[in-house]
Amino acid sequence: SRPFDLEHGPIFRVLLLRLDAQRHVLVGTVHHIASDGWSTGILLRELAELYSAHATRQPPRLEALPVQYADFAAWQRSWLRDDALEQQLSYWRQQLSGAPPFLELSTDRPRPPVQSNRGASFPVRLPPSVNERLLAFCQREGVTPFMALLAVWQLLLSRYSGQDDLSVGSPIAGRTRAETEGLIGFFV
Template sequence: QAPYQQHYPVSPAQRRMYILNQLGQANTSYNVPAVLLLEGEVDKDRLENAIQQLINRHEILRTSFDMIDGEVVQTVHKNVSFQLEAAKGREEDAEEMIKAFIQPFELNRAPLVRSKLVQLEEERHLLLIDMHHIITDGSSTGILIGDLAKIYQGADLELPQIHYKDFAVWHKEHADHQKDEAYWLDTFKGELPILDLPADFERPAERSFAGERVMFGLDKQITDQIKSLLAETDTTMYMFLLAAFNVLLSKYASQDDIIVGSPTAGRTHPDLQGVPGMFVNTVAVRTAPAEDKTFAQFLEEVKTASLQAFEHQSYPLEELIEKLPLTRDTSRSPLFSVMFNMQNMEIPSLRLGDLKI
């Protein structure tokens, strides 16, 4: 635990989010919304009280952010009051209501979480929850929803011993950055490749966040073949999919030096498993999918590269980007243009009393 201070340092990930927010680039890109459909009898007061207790329990939900003497700091507030908004609506308007609910946050005003209960029918409600990414991440969603369910059911939870600000202070004082930094600077020495995927139109001068989602599945036969390959090569599904993705990029771009960003959970210390907050870091994995290699050879290289990247994952991506001689380009992200993310965090199946969710 960190000794009491009026303000605490932020983690590198929080600093990045704060600065993007100040530059106006963030708008709602870093909001983390969730929508739960509740079927059954909802007790609004009990739900509001449970969310208030959740905020009392986890300091990060009572934290705000400011710039003091040129440094971004976080302040943990002793008491933060919470109101659960209530409204009525029609199911066919749900999409519009959700869009209207997601609004930018002011980072200097806690709590950076808001919630609304929309009644669609007598026993059918939508619970809308929105949080800023500066206080949460994918793994935190599971922790918070699990705690909310237990509190709603009246369980007695032990108070957490460690909070996010303790991690931020520890990370600043104790992380072994020198060994990690040496590894990353060595990985990205020499000329750095810029992925050039052929497109049927000009790349815009400013990055746009407009996009499309394509969904597809793999059939059982291919999945079984992949699983037996993993067993033979002692690799994981993550390594296999990352290798296949790199081969695809290499074929499209006709390049054999590829850098792909990949998010990591960032919870490298066992004490952090149950702590909500923004722990995610991004590692950059550099591989060489040259056409004279067999896939098995390349998979082995990806295995080594990913194991090493995860071993050195505590080194903040922001610091690496500052240290590298990168040409700034408003149309691209620095260091890599594509990301590969494998979502495998546990989101607990939910019960809130007798409610079906």
């Protein structure tokens, strides 16, 4: 419930709770400006390695990083300017031209005049038999489960909305270079 102060920091907070002599809970909170989902996996793996090394009194086995996030940021800043920036913007303007401004779904309430970012999630668990058939289908067709499920989602939205043209966004890792795979930062 404490907001981050992006101007003065910190943008990463850690709290260690001692439950008893042998049990502790480490709570970490990081602002999304400094980290993404991929980074969380890296941070957890590195913390586990550091903890294990400390517990066994061995040196940690962390790989040296080929580049730092600052190197990536500097490269991206130098790349995304002038003609390259205009090419990227032009490409996406062309791809999204004519896209409907919103999805026309029948709902139980009218669309509010001003939209908010409030939302919800509804977790869905596939039964093991359905999951096995999905994985077999994906292997046969040479696609990932994400690709197949996204296509099904778009088909469902099209059917319910009656629209043939849909815009569906999804976050991506944004790590297009192998050197960035071990970095913690915001690449989305």
